[in-house]
Amino acid sequence: MTKELICICCPMGCGLTVEMNGSEVVSVTGNTCKRGDDYARQELTAPMRTVTTTVRTADGVSIPVKTKEPVPKDRIFDCVKDIKAANVTLPVRVGDVIAANVAGTGIDAVAARSV
Amino acid sequence: MREFDLAVIGGGPAGMAAAVAAKKKGLDNIIIFERDNVLGGILNQCIHNGFGLHTFKEELTGPEYAERYADMVRELGIPVETGTMVLNISPDRVVTILSSGRGVEDIYARSVVLAMGCRERPRGALGIAGYRPQGIYTAGTAQHLINIDGIMPGKECVILGSGDIGLIMARRMTLEGAHVAAVFELMPYSGGLNRNIVQCLDDFGIPLKLSHTVIDIKGKEKLEGVVVAEVKDGKPIPGTEEYYPCDTLLLSCGLIPENELTRSCGIAIDPLKNGAVVDDRLQTSIPGVFACGNVLHVHDLVDHVSAEAAKAGESAAAFVRGGSAPEGRVIKLIPKNGVKYTVPNSFTAGSLDDEPHIRFRVTGIYKNAAVVIKCGEKELFRRKMRVMIPSEMQDLAVKKDVLAAADADLEIMTEGDIS
Numbered sequence: 001m002t003k004e005l006i007c008i009c010c011p012m013g014c015g016l017t018v019e020m021n022g023s024e025v026v027s028v029t030g031n032t033c034k035r036g037d038d039y040a041r042q043e044l045t046a047p048m049r050t051v052t053t054t055v056r057t058a059d060g061v062s063i064p065v066k067t068k069e070p071v072p073k074d075r076i077f078d079c080v081k082d083i084k085a086a087n088v089t090l091p092v093r094v095g096d097v098i099a100a101n102v103a104g105t106g107i108d109a110v111a112a113r114s115v
Numbered sequence: 116m117r118e119f120d121l122a123v124i125g126g127g128p129a130g131m132a133a134a135v136a137a138k139k140k141g142l143d144n145i146i147i148f149e150r151d152n153v154l155g156g157i158l159n160q161c162i163h164n165g166f167g168l169h170t171f172k173e174e175l176t177g178p179e180y181a182e183r184y185a186d187m188v189r190e191l192g193i194p195v196e197t198g199t200m201v202l203n204i205s206p207d208r209v210v211t212i213l214s215s216g217r218g219v220e221d222i223y224a225r226s227v228v229l230a231m232g233c234r235e236r237p238r239g240a241l242g243i244a245g246y247r248p249q250g251i252y253t254a255g256t257a258q259h260l261i262n263i264d265g266i267m268p269g270k271e272c273v274i275l276g277s278g279d280i281g282l283i284m285a286r287r288m289t290l291e292g293a294h295v296a297a298v299f300e301l302m303p304y305s306g307g308l309n310r311n312i313v314q315c316l317d318d319f320g321i322p323l324k325l326s327h328t329v330i331d332i333k334g335k336e337k338l339e340g341v342v343v344a345e346v347k348d349g350k351p352i353p354g355t356e357e358y359y360p361c362d363t364l365l366l367s368c369g370l371i372p373e374n375e376l377t378r379s380c381g382i383a384i385d386p387l388k389n390g391a392v393v394d395d396r397l398q399t400s401i402p403g404v405f406a407c408g409n410v411l412h413v414h415d416l417v418d419h420v421s422a423e424a425a426k427a428g429e430s431a432a433a434f435v436r437g438g439s440a441p442e443g444r445v446i447k448l449i450p451k452n453g454v455k456y457t458v459p460n461s462f463t464a465g466s467l468d469d470e471p472h473i474r475f476r477v478t479g480i481y482k483n484a485a486v487v488i489k490c491g492e493k494e495l496f497r498r499k500m501r502v503m504i505p506s507e508m509q510d511l512a513v514k515k516d517v518l519a520a521a522d523a524d525l526e527i528m529t530e531g532d533i534s
Protein backbone atom coordinates (compact mmCIF):
# COMPACT_ATOMS: atom_id res chain seq x y z
CA MET A 1 0.00 0.00 0.00
CA THR A 2 1.24 3.51 -0.82
CA LYS A 3 0.60 6.58 1.31
CA GLU A 4 1.14 10.22 0.36
CA LEU A 5 2.23 12.63 3.09
CA ILE A 6 3.51 16.17 3.31
CA CYS A 7 6.53 16.63 5.53
CA ILE A 8 5.83 19.38 8.08
CA CYS A 9 9.34 19.61 9.51
CA CYS A 10 10.29 22.70 7.52
CA PRO A 11 8.65 25.17 5.13
CA MET A 12 9.80 23.19 2.05
CA GLY A 13 6.84 20.90 2.68
CA CYS A 14 8.21 18.00 0.62
CA GLY A 15 5.65 15.54 -0.74
CA LEU A 16 6.51 12.11 0.65
CA THR A 17 5.54 8.77 -0.84
CA VAL A 18 5.56 5.96 1.69
CA GLU A 19 5.44 2.27 0.80
CA MET A 20 3.67 0.34 3.55
CA ASN A 21 3.42 -3.34 4.27
CA GLY A 22 0.49 -3.47 6.66
CA SER A 23 1.42 -1.07 9.44
CA GLU A 24 5.12 -1.33 8.67
CA VAL A 25 6.94 1.38 6.67
CA VAL A 26 8.98 -0.21 3.86
CA SER A 27 10.37 2.87 2.15
CA VAL A 28 10.07 6.66 2.06
CA THR A 29 10.76 8.71 -1.09
CA GLY A 30 10.34 12.36 -2.03
CA ASN A 31 12.10 13.71 1.06
CA THR A 32 14.92 16.19 0.59
CA CYS A 33 16.61 15.41 3.88
CA LYS A 34 16.77 12.75 6.57
CA ARG A 35 14.17 14.51 8.69
CA GLY A 36 11.52 13.76 6.10
CA ASP A 37 12.24 10.04 6.40
CA ASP A 38 12.03 10.19 10.19
CA TYR A 39 8.85 12.23 10.01
CA ALA A 40 7.08 9.76 7.70
CA ARG A 41 7.93 6.80 9.93
CA GLN A 42 6.80 8.65 13.05
CA GLU A 43 3.68 10.10 11.43
CA LEU A 44 2.42 6.72 10.27
CA THR A 45 3.04 4.97 13.58
CA ALA A 46 2.62 7.58 16.34
CA PRO A 47 2.08 11.15 15.06
CA MET A 48 3.50 13.88 17.30
CA ARG A 49 2.98 17.66 17.44
CA THR A 50 4.40 20.59 19.38
CA VAL A 51 1.52 22.36 21.12
CA THR A 52 1.51 26.16 21.44
CA THR A 53 -1.08 28.15 23.34
CA THR A 54 -1.32 30.89 25.97
CA VAL A 55 -1.97 31.01 29.69
CA ARG A 56 -3.36 33.94 31.68
CA THR A 57 -1.45 34.93 34.77
CA ALA A 58 -3.15 36.03 37.98
CA ASP A 59 -2.35 39.60 36.84
CA GLY A 60 -4.32 39.05 33.64
CA VAL A 61 -1.28 38.94 31.35
CA SER A 62 -1.24 36.49 28.44
CA ILE A 63 1.91 34.33 28.34
CA PRO A 64 2.76 32.19 25.30
CA VAL A 65 3.48 28.56 26.18
CA LYS A 66 4.82 25.60 24.19
CA THR A 67 5.44 21.95 24.90
CA LYS A 68 9.20 21.47 25.12
CA GLU A 69 9.01 18.48 22.81
CA PRO A 70 6.27 17.22 20.51
CA VAL A 71 3.48 15.30 22.24
CA PRO A 72 1.17 12.60 20.81
CA LYS A 73 -1.20 14.24 18.35
CA ASP A 74 -4.32 12.86 20.04
CA ARG A 75 -3.31 14.54 23.30
CA ILE A 76 -3.21 18.11 21.92
CA PHE A 77 -6.51 19.19 23.50
CA ASP A 78 -5.63 17.61 26.87
CA CYS A 79 -2.37 19.55 26.88
CA VAL A 80 -4.11 22.86 26.11
CA LYS A 81 -6.57 22.18 28.95
CA ASP A 82 -3.76 21.44 31.42
CA ILE A 83 -1.79 24.52 30.40
CA LYS A 84 -4.87 26.77 30.71
CA ALA A 85 -5.45 25.46 34.23
CA ALA A 86 -1.91 26.29 35.40
CA ASN A 87 -1.44 28.91 38.10
CA VAL A 88 1.13 31.40 36.88
CA THR A 89 2.43 34.49 38.62
CA LEU A 90 4.83 37.11 37.30
CA PRO A 91 7.69 37.42 36.68
CA VAL A 92 8.10 34.67 34.10
CA ARG A 93 11.32 33.81 32.27
CA VAL A 94 11.45 32.14 28.89
CA GLY A 95 11.86 28.39 29.51
CA ASP A 96 10.17 28.41 32.95
CA VAL A 97 8.05 25.28 33.42
CA ILE A 98 4.37 26.25 33.30
CA ALA A 99 2.88 22.73 33.46
CA ALA A 100 5.20 19.84 34.33
CA ASN A 101 4.48 16.48 32.68
CA VAL A 102 1.63 18.11 30.81
CA ALA A 103 -1.43 15.84 30.50
CA GLY A 104 0.74 12.96 31.64
CA THR A 105 2.74 12.96 28.40
CA GLY A 106 6.07 13.12 30.21
CA ILE A 107 6.78 16.44 28.47
CA ASP A 108 6.93 19.83 30.20
CA ALA A 109 5.11 22.89 28.91
CA VAL A 110 7.33 25.98 29.18
CA ALA A 111 6.96 29.76 28.85
CA ALA A 112 7.93 31.13 25.43
CA ARG A 113 8.45 34.72 26.56
CA SER A 114 9.86 36.58 29.52
CA VAL A 115 7.44 39.00 31.15
CA MET B 116 18.82 68.49 17.30
CA ARG B 117 19.88 65.00 18.43
CA GLU B 118 22.14 63.29 15.87
CA PHE B 119 22.65 59.60 15.20
CA ASP B 120 24.81 57.55 12.86
CA LEU B 121 21.89 55.23 12.22
CA ALA B 122 18.18 55.51 12.96
CA VAL B 123 16.29 52.23 12.59
CA ILE B 124 12.56 52.70 12.04
CA GLY B 125 10.71 49.73 13.57
CA GLY B 126 11.85 47.27 16.25
CA GLY B 127 10.62 44.01 14.74
CA PRO B 128 13.00 41.24 13.71
CA ALA B 129 14.18 43.30 10.71
CA GLY B 130 14.97 46.43 12.72
CA MET B 131 16.70 44.49 15.49
CA ALA B 132 18.87 42.46 13.07
CA ALA B 133 19.83 45.61 11.14
CA ALA B 134 20.86 47.42 14.33
CA VAL B 135 22.82 44.42 15.61
CA ALA B 136 24.70 44.03 12.31
CA ALA B 137 25.52 47.75 12.09
CA LYS B 138 26.81 47.71 15.65
CA LYS B 139 28.99 44.69 14.91
CA LYS B 140 30.43 46.60 11.92
CA GLY B 141 31.55 49.32 14.31
CA LEU B 142 28.74 51.88 14.24
CA ASP B 143 28.23 53.21 17.74
CA ASN B 144 25.62 55.88 17.72
CA ILE B 145 22.54 53.84 16.79
CA ILE B 146 18.90 54.29 17.80
CA ILE B 147 15.87 52.05 17.25
CA PHE B 148 12.45 53.75 17.19
CA GLU B 149 9.48 51.45 17.89
CA ARG B 150 5.90 52.66 18.21
CA ASP B 151 4.84 49.66 20.32
CA ASN B 152 5.87 49.35 23.98
CA VAL B 153 8.08 46.33 23.35
CA LEU B 154 10.51 45.12 20.70
CA GLY B 155 9.59 42.12 18.54
CA GLY B 156 6.98 43.39 16.07
CA ILE B 157 4.57 40.87 14.66
CA LEU B 158 6.51 37.99 16.26
CA ASN B 159 5.02 38.77 19.67
CA GLN B 160 1.62 37.56 18.51
CA CYS B 161 2.92 34.62 16.45
CA ILE B 162 2.97 32.15 19.34
CA HIS B 163 3.14 29.10 17.07
CA ASN B 164 6.45 27.40 16.44
CA GLY B 165 8.35 27.31 13.16
CA PHE B 166 10.75 30.22 13.50
CA GLY B 167 14.50 30.20 13.39
CA LEU B 168 15.39 26.85 11.82
CA HIS B 169 18.07 28.53 9.70
CA THR B 170 19.24 31.22 12.12
CA PHE B 171 19.34 29.23 15.37
CA LYS B 172 19.14 25.63 14.07
CA GLU B 173 16.15 24.98 16.27
CA GLU B 174 12.46 25.50 15.97
CA LEU B 175 11.31 28.43 18.08
CA THR B 176 8.03 30.22 18.65
CA GLY B 177 7.75 33.83 17.46
CA PRO B 178 8.17 35.38 20.94
CA GLU B 179 11.27 33.23 21.62
CA TYR B 180 12.85 34.29 18.33
CA ALA B 181 12.11 37.94 19.12
CA GLU B 182 13.52 37.61 22.62
CA ARG B 183 16.83 36.24 21.32
CA TYR B 184 17.29 39.33 19.15
CA ALA B 185 16.04 41.68 21.87
CA ASP B 186 18.68 40.14 24.17
CA MET B 187 21.38 40.81 21.55
CA VAL B 188 20.22 44.42 21.23
CA ARG B 189 20.44 44.84 24.99
CA GLU B 190 23.78 43.06 25.37
CA LEU B 191 25.30 45.23 22.64
CA GLY B 192 23.99 48.32 24.43
CA ILE B 193 21.96 49.58 21.46
CA PRO B 194 19.53 52.29 22.64
CA VAL B 195 15.86 51.68 21.95
CA GLU B 196 13.06 54.22 22.20
CA THR B 197 9.74 52.38 22.44
CA GLY B 198 6.37 54.09 22.46
CA THR B 199 7.85 56.28 19.75
CA MET B 200 6.12 56.72 16.43
CA VAL B 201 8.06 57.97 13.43
CA LEU B 202 5.91 60.54 11.65
CA ASN B 203 8.11 61.61 8.77
CA ILE B 204 11.49 61.12 7.14
CA SER B 205 12.85 63.90 4.95
CA PRO B 206 15.09 63.22 1.93
CA ASP B 207 18.03 64.71 3.86
CA ARG B 208 17.31 62.25 6.70
CA VAL B 209 15.72 64.46 9.29
CA VAL B 210 13.41 62.06 11.13
CA THR B 211 10.34 63.43 12.93
CA ILE B 212 9.27 61.35 15.91
CA LEU B 213 6.41 61.49 18.40
CA SER B 214 6.60 60.11 21.92
CA SER B 215 4.69 60.82 25.10
CA GLY B 216 7.93 61.82 26.86
CA ARG B 217 9.32 64.24 24.30
CA GLY B 218 6.32 65.15 22.16
CA VAL B 219 7.21 65.89 18.54
CA GLU B 220 10.94 66.02 17.89
CA ASP B 221 13.21 66.23 14.84
CA ILE B 222 16.40 64.20 14.88
CA TYR B 223 19.14 63.95 12.26
CA ALA B 224 20.37 60.54 11.09
CA ARG B 225 23.45 59.97 8.93
CA SER B 226 21.77 56.76 7.77
CA VAL B 227 18.29 55.30 8.08
CA VAL B 228 17.05 51.70 7.92
CA LEU B 229 13.37 51.32 7.09
CA ALA B 230 11.97 48.29 8.94
CA MET B 231 8.29 49.13 9.45
CA GLY B 232 6.97 45.71 8.47
CA CYS B 233 3.63 45.24 6.78
CA ARG B 234 -0.06 45.36 7.56
CA GLU B 235 -2.99 43.25 6.50
CA ARG B 236 -5.18 44.08 3.57
CA PRO B 237 -8.17 45.79 5.18
CA ARG B 238 -11.56 44.21 4.70
CA GLY B 239 -12.85 47.17 2.72
CA ALA B 240 -10.55 46.09 -0.07
CA LEU B 241 -12.35 42.76 -0.32
CA GLY B 242 -15.38 43.90 -2.23
CA ILE B 243 -17.95 41.73 -0.44
CA ALA B 244 -21.53 42.98 -0.68
CA GLY B 245 -23.76 43.47 2.34
CA TYR B 246 -23.53 45.13 5.73
CA ARG B 247 -20.42 45.31 7.88
CA PRO B 248 -21.71 43.77 11.10
CA GLN B 249 -19.64 43.14 14.20
CA GLY B 250 -17.74 39.84 14.08
CA ILE B 251 -15.57 40.40 11.00
CA TYR B 252 -11.85 40.63 11.72
CA THR B 253 -8.64 40.36 9.79
CA ALA B 254 -6.83 37.19 10.85
CA GLY B 255 -3.98 39.21 12.32
CA THR B 256 -6.35 41.30 14.45
CA ALA B 257 -7.91 38.09 15.78
CA GLN B 258 -4.42 36.73 16.44
CA HIS B 259 -3.59 39.82 18.51
CA LEU B 260 -6.92 39.62 20.38
CA ILE B 261 -6.45 35.98 21.35
CA ASN B 262 -2.70 35.75 21.89
CA ILE B 263 -1.90 39.15 23.42
CA ASP B 264 -5.18 40.41 24.88
CA GLY B 265 -6.57 36.99 25.80
CA ILE B 266 -9.97 37.68 24.23
CA MET B 267 -11.83 35.15 22.05
CA PRO B 268 -13.68 36.86 19.21
CA GLY B 269 -16.35 34.15 18.82
CA LYS B 270 -17.45 30.52 18.86
CA GLU B 271 -18.52 29.64 15.30
CA CYS B 272 -16.01 30.71 12.71
CA VAL B 273 -15.50 30.87 8.94
CA ILE B 274 -12.17 31.88 7.43
CA LEU B 275 -11.80 33.57 4.06
CA GLY B 276 -8.35 33.37 2.50
CA SER B 277 -5.79 30.63 2.96
CA GLY B 278 -2.74 32.74 3.75
CA ASP B 279 -0.57 31.36 6.55
CA ILE B 280 -2.13 33.64 9.16
CA GLY B 281 -5.59 32.33 8.24
CA LEU B 282 -4.44 28.71 8.49
CA ILE B 283 -2.69 29.31 11.79
CA MET B 284 -5.76 31.07 13.17
CA ALA B 285 -7.97 28.14 12.14
CA ARG B 286 -5.95 25.95 14.50
CA ARG B 287 -5.70 28.62 17.18
CA MET B 288 -9.48 29.23 17.24
CA THR B 289 -10.05 25.45 17.41
CA LEU B 290 -7.63 25.01 20.31
CA GLU B 291 -9.40 27.82 22.15
CA GLY B 292 -12.70 25.97 21.84
CA ALA B 293 -14.29 27.53 18.75
CA HIS B 294 -15.63 25.55 15.80
CA VAL B 295 -14.08 26.46 12.46
CA ALA B 296 -16.44 25.39 9.67
CA ALA B 297 -14.03 25.80 6.77
CA VAL B 298 -11.33 27.90 5.11
CA PHE B 299 -12.34 29.31 1.72
CA GLU B 300 -9.84 30.38 -0.90
CA LEU B 301 -10.66 32.30 -4.06
CA MET B 302 -7.64 30.97 -5.97
CA PRO B 303 -7.32 27.37 -7.16
CA TYR B 304 -4.27 26.97 -4.90
CA SER B 305 -3.57 27.74 -1.25
CA GLY B 306 -1.94 31.02 -0.28
CA GLY B 307 -0.21 29.36 2.66
CA LEU B 308 2.41 26.69 3.15
CA ASN B 309 1.55 23.00 2.73
CA ARG B 310 2.86 22.26 6.20
CA ASN B 311 0.32 24.65 7.64
CA ILE B 312 -2.50 22.98 5.72
CA VAL B 313 -1.45 19.67 7.28
CA GLN B 314 -0.89 20.76 10.86
CA CYS B 315 -3.50 23.52 11.11
CA LEU B 316 -6.39 22.15 9.02
CA ASP B 317 -6.00 18.40 8.35
CA ASP B 318 -5.06 17.68 11.98
CA PHE B 319 -8.41 19.11 13.09
CA GLY B 320 -10.56 18.00 10.15
CA ILE B 321 -11.10 21.58 8.92
CA PRO B 322 -11.88 21.57 5.19
CA LEU B 323 -9.99 23.85 2.76
CA LYS B 324 -12.24 24.79 -0.14
CA LEU B 325 -10.27 26.17 -3.07
CA SER B 326 -11.93 28.30 -5.79
CA HIS B 327 -14.57 29.44 -3.29
CA THR B 328 -15.41 32.85 -1.91
CA VAL B 329 -17.83 34.65 0.36
CA ILE B 330 -20.45 36.41 -1.77
CA ASP B 331 -22.78 37.71 0.92
CA ILE B 332 -22.68 38.64 4.59
CA LYS B 333 -25.80 38.20 6.75
CA GLY B 334 -26.59 40.14 9.90
CA LYS B 335 -26.99 43.87 10.56
CA GLU B 336 -25.45 44.61 13.94
CA LYS B 337 -23.92 41.22 14.62
CA LEU B 338 -22.68 38.73 12.07
CA GLU B 339 -25.15 35.87 11.62
CA GLY B 340 -23.70 33.98 8.69
CA VAL B 341 -22.08 34.10 5.27
CA VAL B 342 -23.07 32.84 1.84
CA VAL B 343 -20.27 31.08 0.01
CA ALA B 344 -20.08 30.06 -3.64
CA GLU B 345 -17.72 28.25 -5.94
CA VAL B 346 -15.86 30.51 -8.35
CA LYS B 347 -14.87 30.06 -11.97
CA ASP B 348 -12.89 32.65 -13.94
CA GLY B 349 -13.32 35.06 -11.06
CA LYS B 350 -17.14 34.78 -11.05
CA PRO B 351 -19.41 32.89 -8.62
CA ILE B 352 -21.07 29.86 -10.24
CA PRO B 353 -24.87 30.13 -9.89
CA GLY B 354 -26.38 27.25 -7.98
CA THR B 355 -23.28 26.55 -5.86
CA GLU B 356 -24.26 28.95 -3.05
CA GLU B 357 -24.15 27.58 0.48
CA TYR B 358 -25.07 29.29 3.75
CA TYR B 359 -22.79 29.02 6.78
CA PRO B 360 -24.11 30.37 10.06
CA CYS B 361 -21.26 31.97 12.05
CA ASP B 362 -20.51 34.72 14.56
CA THR B 363 -16.93 35.27 13.36
CA LEU B 364 -15.50 35.79 9.89
CA LEU B 365 -11.72 35.99 9.67
CA LEU B 366 -10.14 37.53 6.59
CA SER B 367 -6.70 36.36 5.62
CA CYS B 368 -6.25 38.05 2.31
CA GLY B 369 -2.61 38.97 2.28
CA LEU B 370 -0.25 41.58 3.56
CA ILE B 371 0.93 44.90 2.15
CA PRO B 372 4.23 46.57 3.07
CA GLU B 373 3.70 49.59 5.31
CA ASN B 374 5.22 52.23 3.04
CA GLU B 375 3.52 55.52 3.95
CA LEU B 376 6.79 56.92 5.35
CA THR B 377 8.73 55.62 2.37
CA ARG B 378 6.36 57.30 -0.08
CA SER B 379 6.18 60.64 1.68
CA CYS B 380 9.98 60.70 1.75
CA GLY B 381 9.89 60.53 -2.04
CA ILE B 382 11.58 57.13 -2.26
CA ALA B 383 10.91 55.25 -5.51
CA ILE B 384 8.52 52.32 -5.04
CA ASP B 385 8.60 49.14 -7.12
CA PRO B 386 4.92 48.45 -7.86
CA LEU B 387 5.65 44.76 -8.45
CA LYS B 388 6.39 44.18 -4.78
CA ASN B 389 4.90 47.32 -3.19
CA GLY B 390 8.25 48.06 -1.60
CA ALA B 391 11.14 50.42 -2.26
CA VAL B 392 13.36 50.03 -5.30
CA VAL B 393 16.70 48.87 -3.85
CA ASP B 394 20.17 48.03 -5.09
CA ASP B 395 22.28 45.10 -3.89
CA ARG B 396 23.20 47.00 -0.71
CA LEU B 397 19.46 47.41 -0.07
CA GLN B 398 19.84 51.15 -0.53
CA THR B 399 16.72 52.93 -1.74
CA SER B 400 16.62 55.73 -4.32
CA ILE B 401 17.65 58.15 -1.54
CA PRO B 402 21.30 57.77 -0.52
CA GLY B 403 21.79 56.63 3.06
CA VAL B 404 18.26 55.22 3.36
CA PHE B 405 18.06 51.43 3.35
CA ALA B 406 15.10 49.04 3.56
CA CYS B 407 14.64 45.45 4.74
CA GLY B 408 12.12 42.94 6.03
CA ASN B 409 8.42 43.06 5.34
CA VAL B 410 8.40 46.75 4.48
CA LEU B 411 10.58 45.92 1.47
CA HIS B 412 8.68 42.81 0.38
CA VAL B 413 6.46 40.36 2.24
CA HIS B 414 8.49 37.48 3.68
CA ASP B 415 7.20 34.12 4.84
CA LEU B 416 10.30 33.18 6.83
CA VAL B 417 11.70 35.30 9.60
CA ASP B 418 15.14 33.78 8.98
CA HIS B 419 15.20 35.47 5.58
CA VAL B 420 14.12 38.72 7.24
CA SER B 421 17.02 38.58 9.69
CA ALA B 422 19.56 37.79 6.97
CA GLU B 423 18.30 40.55 4.70
CA ALA B 424 18.16 43.06 7.55
CA ALA B 425 21.73 42.27 8.60
CA LYS B 426 22.79 43.20 5.07
CA ALA B 427 20.92 46.52 5.33
CA GLY B 428 22.59 47.25 8.69
CA GLU B 429 26.05 46.48 7.32
CA SER B 430 25.40 48.66 4.29
CA ALA B 431 24.29 51.54 6.53
CA ALA B 432 27.51 51.17 8.55
CA ALA B 433 29.59 51.20 5.36
CA PHE B 434 27.71 54.27 4.12
CA VAL B 435 28.32 56.23 7.30
CA ARG B 436 31.99 55.28 7.47
CA GLY B 437 32.87 55.41 3.79
CA GLY B 438 30.55 58.10 2.56
CA SER B 439 31.43 57.77 -1.11
CA ALA B 440 29.21 55.63 -3.30
CA PRO B 441 30.53 52.28 -4.53
CA GLU B 442 32.16 52.33 -7.93
CA GLY B 443 31.01 50.64 -11.06
CA ARG B 444 28.25 50.24 -13.54
CA VAL B 445 24.69 49.71 -12.38
CA ILE B 446 23.25 46.47 -13.74
CA LYS B 447 19.48 46.28 -13.56
CA LEU B 448 17.76 43.00 -12.77
CA ILE B 449 14.46 42.77 -14.60
CA PRO B 450 11.81 40.15 -13.74
CA LYS B 451 10.43 38.40 -16.82
CA ASN B 452 7.91 35.63 -17.42
CA GLY B 453 7.06 33.70 -14.27
CA VAL B 454 9.01 35.96 -11.90
CA LYS B 455 6.83 38.48 -10.09
CA TYR B 456 9.49 40.74 -8.59
CA THR B 457 13.07 40.67 -7.37
CA VAL B 458 15.09 42.04 -4.47
CA PRO B 459 17.40 43.71 -5.33
CA ASN B 460 16.33 45.66 -8.42
CA SER B 461 19.94 46.27 -9.44
CA PHE B 462 23.60 45.50 -8.75
CA THR B 463 26.66 47.70 -8.75
CA ALA B 464 29.29 45.85 -10.76
CA GLY B 465 32.31 47.13 -8.85
CA SER B 466 31.10 46.30 -5.35
CA LEU B 467 29.43 42.90 -5.56
CA ASP B 468 29.27 40.57 -2.57
CA ASP B 469 30.95 37.21 -3.07
CA GLU B 470 27.56 35.55 -3.21
CA PRO B 471 24.84 38.13 -3.80
CA HIS B 472 21.34 36.94 -2.91
CA ILE B 473 18.43 37.32 -5.28
CA ARG B 474 15.06 36.98 -3.58
CA PHE B 475 11.93 36.66 -5.68
CA ARG B 476 8.49 35.15 -6.00
CA VAL B 477 6.99 33.23 -8.89
CA THR B 478 3.56 33.90 -10.41
CA GLY B 479 2.28 30.30 -10.52
CA ILE B 480 3.02 26.76 -9.37
CA TYR B 481 6.11 25.35 -11.12
CA LYS B 482 7.29 21.77 -10.84
CA ASN B 483 10.63 20.54 -12.14
CA ALA B 484 11.25 23.94 -13.69
CA ALA B 485 14.33 26.17 -13.75
CA VAL B 486 15.29 29.74 -12.94
CA VAL B 487 17.39 31.35 -15.63
CA ILE B 488 19.32 34.64 -15.65
CA LYS B 489 20.11 36.06 -19.07
CA CYS B 490 22.05 39.02 -20.37
CA GLY B 491 20.58 39.66 -23.78
CA GLU B 492 20.63 36.28 -25.50
CA LYS B 493 23.46 35.01 -23.31
CA GLU B 494 22.52 32.66 -20.47
CA LEU B 495 24.59 33.43 -17.35
CA PHE B 496 22.91 31.27 -14.73
CA ARG B 497 20.52 28.36 -14.53
CA ARG B 498 19.25 26.41 -11.55
CA LYS B 499 16.82 23.53 -11.56
CA MET B 500 14.03 23.97 -9.03
CA ARG B 501 11.94 21.02 -7.94
CA VAL B 502 8.98 23.07 -6.77
CA MET B 503 8.29 26.80 -6.80
CA ILE B 504 4.99 28.16 -5.53
CA PRO B 505 3.76 31.75 -5.20
CA SER B 506 3.40 31.49 -1.42
CA GLU B 507 7.09 30.71 -0.93
CA MET B 508 9.74 33.33 -1.44
CA GLN B 509 12.73 32.00 -3.34
CA ASP B 510 16.24 32.86 -2.20
CA LEU B 511 19.04 32.30 -4.72
CA ALA B 512 22.69 32.80 -3.84
CA VAL B 513 24.51 33.52 -7.10
CA LYS B 514 28.28 33.58 -7.53
CA LYS B 515 29.76 37.05 -7.95
CA ASP B 516 31.49 36.11 -11.24
CA VAL B 517 28.15 35.27 -12.83
CA LEU B 518 26.85 38.80 -12.36
CA ALA B 519 30.19 40.46 -13.02
CA ALA B 520 30.08 38.88 -16.50
CA ALA B 521 27.06 41.02 -17.40
CA ASP B 522 27.71 43.78 -19.95
CA ALA B 523 24.07 44.95 -20.02
CA ASP B 524 20.92 44.65 -17.93
CA LEU B 525 19.94 41.20 -16.68
CA GLU B 526 16.66 39.37 -17.03
CA ILE B 527 15.51 36.69 -14.63
CA MET B 528 12.79 34.23 -15.62
CA THR B 529 11.38 30.79 -15.04
CA GLU B 530 11.57 28.03 -17.60
CA GLY B 531 8.99 25.26 -17.54
CA ASP B 532 5.24 25.03 -17.43
CA ILE B 533 2.85 26.16 -14.76
CA SER B 534 1.17 23.08 -13.32
Ligand SMILES: Cc1cc2nc3c(=O)[nH]c(=O)nc-3n(C[C@H](O)[C@H](O)[C@H](O)COP(=O)(O)OP(=O)(O)OC[C@H]3O[C@@H](n4cnc5c(N)ncnc54)[C@H](O)[C@@H]3O)c2cc1C
Nearest residue numbers: 125127128129150156157165201231232280408409416417
Ligand atom coordinates in the same frame (compact mmCIF):
# COMPACT_ATOMS: atom_id res chain seq x y z
C1 LIG C 1 0.86 35.99 11.19
C2 LIG C 1 2.22 35.69 10.67
C3 LIG C 1 2.72 34.39 10.81
C4 LIG C 1 4.03 34.11 10.44
N1 LIG C 1 4.52 32.85 10.60
C5 LIG C 1 5.85 32.60 10.37
C6 LIG C 1 6.44 31.32 10.67
O1 LIG C 1 5.75 30.37 11.09
N2 LIG C 1 7.77 31.15 10.47
C7 LIG C 1 8.55 32.18 10.02
O2 LIG C 1 9.77 32.00 9.91
N3 LIG C 1 8.01 33.38 9.69
C8 LIG C 1 6.68 33.61 9.85
N4 LIG C 1 6.14 34.85 9.54
C9 LIG C 1 6.98 35.85 8.85
C10 LIG C 1 7.85 36.73 9.77
O3 LIG C 1 7.45 36.62 11.09
C11 LIG C 1 7.75 38.15 9.34
O4 LIG C 1 8.11 38.19 8.00
C12 LIG C 1 8.67 39.06 10.15
O5 LIG C 1 8.26 39.07 11.48
C13 LIG C 1 8.70 40.46 9.60
O6 LIG C 1 9.57 41.26 10.36
P1 LIG C 1 9.67 42.82 10.19
O7 LIG C 1 10.61 43.28 11.23
O8 LIG C 1 9.94 43.16 8.78
O9 LIG C 1 8.20 43.37 10.48
P2 LIG C 1 7.35 43.46 11.85
O10 LIG C 1 7.54 42.28 12.71
O11 LIG C 1 5.95 43.78 11.41
O12 LIG C 1 7.96 44.71 12.61
C14 LIG C 1 7.76 46.04 12.20
C15 LIG C 1 7.83 46.94 13.41
O13 LIG C 1 7.87 48.29 13.01
C16 LIG C 1 7.06 49.05 13.87
N5 LIG C 1 6.64 50.26 13.15
C17 LIG C 1 5.92 50.34 11.99
N6 LIG C 1 5.74 51.62 11.63
C18 LIG C 1 6.37 52.38 12.57
C19 LIG C 1 6.53 53.79 12.74
N7 LIG C 1 6.02 54.67 11.86
N8 LIG C 1 7.23 54.22 13.81
C20 LIG C 1 7.76 53.34 14.70
N9 LIG C 1 7.64 52.00 14.58
C21 LIG C 1 6.94 51.53 13.53
C22 LIG C 1 5.92 48.12 14.21
O14 LIG C 1 5.28 48.50 15.42
C23 LIG C 1 6.64 46.78 14.33
O15 LIG C 1 7.06 46.51 15.63
C24 LIG C 1 4.82 35.14 9.87
C25 LIG C 1 4.29 36.43 9.69
C26 LIG C 1 3.00 36.72 10.07
C27 LIG C 1 2.47 38.11 9.85
Ligand code: SF4
Nearest residue numbers: 007010013014032036
Ligand atom coordinates in the same frame (compact mmCIF):
# COMPACT_ATOMS: atom_id res chain seq x y z
S1 SF4 D 1 12.08 16.36 3.97
FE1 SF4 D 1 13.57 17.75 4.85
S2 SF4 D 1 13.55 19.47 3.39
FE2 SF4 D 1 11.70 18.31 2.97
S3 SF4 D 1 10.11 19.30 4.23
FE3 SF4 D 1 10.97 17.62 5.44
S4 SF4 D 1 12.55 18.59 6.67
FE4 SF4 D 1 12.08 20.00 5.00
